[in-house]
Amino acid sequence: MSTVLPAALAAPAVALAGEAVTFLTPAVPVWPWWVLSATVVVWASLRWVRLRAAWSWSGYSLTETDLWVRAGLWTRHIESLSYGRIQTITVHSGPVQRRFRLATVSVATGSYYALAIAHVSTEQAEEIRDRLTAVARNGQVPL
Template identity: 35%
Template sequence: MGTGTKGETAEPDWVGLPGGLLGLRRLLLVIWTVVLTVATAVPLGLLAGPAWAVCALFWPAVLVWGWVMVGRNWRSWRYAERADDLLISRGVLWREQTVVPYGRMQLVEVTSGPLERRFGLASVQLHTAAAASDARIPGLVPAEAERLRDRLTALGEARSAGL
């Protein structure tokens, strides 16, 4: 058990992801659904007849299911900064919580691919000595990602120096 200090017993202040990531993922889902629907309907309609083209309606059904699942997954992502470590929680069916001690961080990166930049998003990638414990927080606003990077880097340097 802990020593009973407030920092160890209090519930952390969780921060969820902004809505831009949800919008990006749903847009990609719609684009892929349209492509797969057309790629299924056209060949089936031309080669097997129009009645078989109805099989392409499978993909819009996947879209409806995927729309709900993407939303649930997005809501499951959250992070919390504590005194000695960073918590990252994610997952709907299988919940996963990663604890990254500030003193173990070796590198904190902010990355943003072309689609992320288009939606005004960035990701924070945390690297530790153990490759299996690397962690990532996707879909942040770039200013928040940079603030988090700077804070985690400063805390990591202070903890590794023994301050």
């Protein structure tokens, strides 16, 4: 989602740069710059559609005994994690996520296995962390 807007803004800049080069050196044809601009616009549009589709498929659910996470666009997968196996819960957000007030909640077990709930609002991420921490700390769910 972060590269769509800059790419869409780059297309007119590339076209204007092509016009400037053509104006300064009349022997250079104009059409390659317009083809490059059109390619950037098509790429940005396809990226936007892909991101929207991936966003609509991803999600999570906190049931009484498990955390369920679904993700993927081409290879869709649904994963579950029992509350009793939770060892670490982290909430982190990069610069782009902070700009849009989003965060990612990562839930890890003592082994290699981990789940991530990506791109939820910061308030929602804190609620998820607090709920998972309370359930895991109280030991309400058997292994």
